[in-house]
Amino acid sequence: MANKRLGSQTVQLQNDVVIISTASIVGPKEGKGPLSEYFDKILQDDLFGEKSWELAESKMIKEAMKMAIAKTSYMMNDVDYIFSGDLLNQLMSTSFAVRDLKRPFFGLYGACSTMSESLSLASMIVDGGYSDLVLAGTSSHFSSAERQFRFPLEMGYQRPLTAQWTVTGAGCTVLSSKGEGPxxxxxxxxxxxxxxxxxxxxxxxxxxxxxxxxxxxxxxxxxxxxxxxxxxxxxxxxxxxxxxxxxxxxxxxxxxxxxxxxxxxxxxxxxxxxxxxxxxxxxxxxxxxxxxxxxxxxxxxxxxxxxxxxxxxxxxxxxxxxxxxxxxxxxxxxxxx
Amino acid sequence: MANKRLGSQTVQLQNDVVIISTASIVGPKEGKGPLSEYFDKILQDDLFGEKSWELAESKMIKEAMKMAIAKTSYMMNDVDYIFSGDLLNQLMSTSFAVRDLKRPFFGLYGACSTMSESLSLASMIVDGGYSDLVLAGTSSHFSSAERQFRFPLEMGYQRPLTAQWTVTGAGCTVLSSKGEGPxxxxxxxxxxxxxxxxxxxxxxxxxxxxxxxxxxxxxxxxxxxxxxxxxxxxxxxxxxxxxxxxxxxxxxxxxxxxxxxxxxxxxxxxxxxxxxxxxxxxxxxxxxxxxxxxxxxxxxxxxxxxxxxxxxxxxxxxxxxxxxxxxxxxxxxxxxx
Missing domain, CATH: 3.40.47.40 (Stage V sporulation protein AD)
Known part of the structure; x- marks a missing residue:
């Protein structure tokens, strides 16, 4: 019997899995919202200097990963695994981001559950002793999501009141087997x-x-x-x-x-x-x-x-x-x- | 230092992670190929009784998962995690398959690397003592992939000689902390x-x-x-x-x-x-x-x-x-x- 299980679907970690750092980047609209003081970086322009929203989203998650590592005493090369994914078809944002980081990569798709999906897997990998340093993160972008899932923005489609607004933002956590943090x-x-x-x-x-x-x-x-x-x-x-x-x-x-x-x-x-x-x-x-x-x-x-x-x-x-x-x-x- | 690592990117498992069973389902063309004798099921029709190729692919991976479990002494309810993904946008094939299986699910996207991606994660989860029984699998379908990634089949588009042919097939493994097998x-x-x-x-x-x-x-x-x-x-x-x-x-x-x-x-x-x-x-x-x-x-x-x-x-x-x-x-x- 697996020794770390609690009930039917829950796992209890045995060792320290510390979130030693996080980083967050958001778009201009999110930066005007009630949580603005908590974000590391607020973009002035949701293209982030890129030619397409997809490439902008990719740059956001890459920068969030680099920023999260920069807040620690580690280098990107110390990272054993990156767990990440996004909403775009074939994870375009994540796949293109991580090719520049040159670390082992597990691509995830859980739609908007990806933040806790990546945290779940990354945590078990650290707790199990397979790694001392892992990144877990995800991103989305209003404009890349709208055109993929709904309509061209130029159409000015009217949204029903039950609709939600896709957040332009990327967040990344650094998980470690040691260090300070929750x-x-x-x-x-x-x-x-x-x-x-x-x-x-x-x-x-x-x-x-x-x-x-x-x-x-x-x-x-x-x-x-x-x-x-x-x-x-x-x-x-x-x-x-x-x-x-x-x-x-x-x-x-x-x-x-x-x-x-x-x-x-x-x-x-x-x-x-x-x-x-x-x-x-x-x-x-x-x-x-x-x-x-x-x-x-x-x-x-x-x-x-x-x-x-x-x-x-x-x-x-x-x-x-x-x-x-x-x-x-x-x-x-x-x-x- | 994580105790199961070997060199820069390799992990050495410490406990038994046994592939106690596998199942495979393929389409008609694959069933006429040189490996036909090794597959569990060869479809006569690549729609598999469904109304769309996407739903057919979904049925293939679901049936492969059920078939792989049926070959063991376990029931689907004994499975702690399913690790799976596919090529379709938003993992349509997998997501729709697993809703009927009612087991905890981690969705993966690694394009055609998904079989070894799912095996990698599932193996560490079993080795680490987080589960005694996990499914790892994936699927693809020629017709759903062609229309998503290339052109409508009806167009009769001529393929360059460097092109490859997307396999219609689903495979699933059952990994356990005990039992017989590789x-x-x-x-x-x-x-x-x-x-x-x-x-x-x-x-x-x-x-x-x-x-x-x-x-x-x-x-x-x-x-x-x-x-x-x-x-x-x-x-x-x-x-x-x-x-x-x-x-x-x-x-x-x-x-x-x-x-x-x-x-x-x-x-x-x-x-x-x-x-x-x-x-x-x-x-x-x-x-x-x-x-x-x-x-x-x-x-x-x-x-x-x-x-x-x-x-x-x-x-x-x-x-x-x-x-x-x-x-x-x-x-x-x-x-x-």
């Missing part, structure tokens, strides 16, 4: 859940059941105390999805309302910034974690948090073929103690 | 390499340097004996890429010609089946490993092999933006002893 303690890996929602403009509703399934499973598996958390943050359910998730999890017998928030709700001022249901995209939970939450952990304002990045695993092809939206959510519990 | 022993994780090749119809040439870099690194890291291998099989370099790889690795001081082959060369009879440079796609190394190579390991005709699945990380968008083709290759060494 530690990854437990990992609950999500199952793919599909409750039959077919509206690609209402992804919060599609993803909420996956988030609830993972959070419920964590508490079932661990018997942990909800009140021991300073914050439980889902990835990008947005306002509507967050309400649905709160309702659903209450029905499962867990009331997390006192500590619950959603990165997609935190990152924008929805009234003033016209982002409807809130932020989304891999970059949403990446920069909210690497900027805001990590900062609060370092300052001891938070001492125990759960990040539950949430991904809607649809594709434009699956939508055209009238399929519903499978979703997944992975939970990572991080503590100062 | 064992995963060492893992060399590849860096993303880009030598500036821009022709998407010559992916063998683009991927060969990545395969060479990983194979060279394995021997540098381990000082292992080339002659101890029964076979070193790259994923899908094809005829041209295989020749380039042999040349390049000889220049690095390693002559692997006696034991070297390529899954893309093995899977089709290129003269009779009109597949030009050979097979490609995630399914190529997946079914060649899960069918042919695994069978030879079980029968002790092979006792030590290296699988080096190779991925070209381009996207149609990156090609339109005149970018070159980043590539990656991951090596997994599997032994009977």
């Amino acid at each position: 530690k990854v303690k437990r990992i609950t890996t999500g199952k793919v859940i599909d409750k039959g929602i077919k509206d690609p403009n209402n992804m919060g509703a599609a993803m909420a059941p996956a988030a609830v399934d993972t959070i419920k499973t964590y508490f079932d598996d661990t018997k942990d105390d909800i009140d021991s958390f300073d914050i439980i943050a889902t990835g990008d359910l947005g306002k509507l999805g967050m309400d649905i998730a709160l309702d659903l999890i209450k029905k499962e017998g867990y009331d997390i309302s006192k500590v619950y928030t959603d990165c997609g709700v935190e990152i924008f001022d929805h009234e003033k910034q016209d982002t409807h249901c809130g932020g989304s995209g891999c970059g949403c939970s990446a920069v909210t974690f690497c900027g805001y939450i990590y900062n609060k952990l370092i300052n001891k304002e938070f001492n125990k948090i759960m990040l539950v990045s949430t991904g809607a695993l649809l594709s434009p092809t699956s939508t055209l073929q009238k399929q519903s939206i499978p979703s997944v959510a992975h939970a990572v519990v991080i503590q100062n103690y | 064992k995963v022993k060492r893992i060399t994780t590849g860096k993303v390499i880009d030598k500036g090749i821009k022709d998407p119809n010559n992916m063998g040439a683009a991927m060969a340097p990545a395969a060479v870099d990983t194979i060279k690194t394995y021997f540098d890291d381990t000082k292992d004996d080339i002659d101890s291998f029964d076979i070193i099989a790259t994923g899908d370099l094809g005829k041209l890429g295989m020749d380039i790889a042999l040349d390049l690795i000889k220049k690095e001081g390693y002559d692997i010609s006696k034991v070297y082959t390529d899954c893309g060369v093995e899977i089709f009879d290129h003269e009779k089946q009109d597949t030009h440079c050979g097979g490609s796609g995630c399914g190529c190394s997946a079914v060649t490993f899960c069918g042919y190579i695994y069978n030879k390991l079980i029968n002790k005709e092979f006792n030590k092999i290296m699988l080096v699945s190779t991925g070209a990380l381009l996207s149609p968008t990156s090609t339109l933006q005149k970018q070159s083709i980043p590539s990656v290759a991951h090596a997994v060494v599997i032994q009977n002893y």
Whole structure:
């Protein structure tokens, strides 16, 4: 019997897995939002000096990785593995970023769950003694996502009120077997859940059941105390999805309302910034974690948090073929103690 | 210092990681090729009773996963993690397959390197004591790949002689901490390499340097004996890429010609089946490993092999933006002893 398992889907790490550093880069709109003070770099122009949005996104994640390493005493060459992915077809942003970094690379696709997917795998690799230094990160870009998943921006398509706004942002963490910082303690890996929602403009509703399934499973598996958390943050359910998730999890017998928030709700001022249901995209939970939450952990304002990045695993092809939206959510519990 | 590392990019597993079972499903064309006797199931129709090729591919990987588990004494519910991915945008084939299996899921994108990427991660997770039972697999489908990456099939587009033929096939392995079967022993994780090749119809040439870099690194890291291998099989370099790889690795001081082959060369009879440079796609190394190579390991005709699945990380968008083709290759060494 594997000796690190807790219940059906949760793993308890045995060794130190320290998040020794993070870095976050965001676009101009995110830089005007309520979390602006927590980001390392705010772009003035979302093309970031590149010829296309895809190349700009690629530069963002590469710079975030380099910046996260630069904050430590290590060099990029000390990194054993990079775990990363993004929303673009064939991970164009990540694949093109990492070719310049020359480190072993595992490409991931979990849609907007990629921040906690990369943290989960990177943490087990460090805990298991396969590496002393790993990068885990992800990115998204409003303009590259809109044209890939929806319509050309030039069309001026009107967004329904249930829609969310893809965050332009990249976040990267540095995980190490030693050093100072908050530690990854437990990992609950999500199952793919599909409750039959077919509206690609209402992804919060599609993803909420996956988030609830993972959070419920964590508490079932661990018997942990909800009140021991300073914050439980889902990835990008947005306002509507967050309400649905709160309702659903209450029905499962867990009331997390006192500590619950959603990165997609935190990152924008929805009234003033016209982002409807809130932020989304891999970059949403990446920069909210690497900027805001990590900062609060370092300052001891938070001492125990759960990040539950949430991904809607649809594709434009699956939508055209009238399929519903499978979703997944992975939970990572991080503590100062 | 992490205690399981060997050299710069290689990990040596400490515990039993046994491939207790595999399953492979292929399309009609692959079923007429030289490896036909080794596959578990040969489809008569590449739509597999579904309404689209994407849904057919999804059914293939789901059936391969179920079939691989059915050959063991375990049930799908005993599986702790599924590691899988495919070539389709947003992993449509995999995401839709695993929602019916209700097991924790890590989505991967490594283009055609996904078979060894999934084996690498799954092996470390079992070796590290995070799970006793994991699935690792991948799929591709000629018709879904052609229309996504190239042209509508109805167009009858003429293929250049350097082109390869995407394999219609799905392969899945079951990894366990106990049981009978060949064992995963060492893992060399590849860096993303880009030598500036821009022709998407010559992916063998683009991927060969990545395969060479990983194979060279394995021997540098381990000082292992080339002659101890029964076979070193790259994923899908094809005829041209295989020749380039042999040349390049000889220049690095390693002559692997006696034991070297390529899954893309093995899977089709290129003269009779009109597949030009050979097979490609995630399914190529997946079914060649899960069918042919695994069978030879079980029968002790092979006792030590290296699988080096190779991925070209381009996207149609990156090609339109005149970018070159980043590539990656991951090596997994599997032994009977």
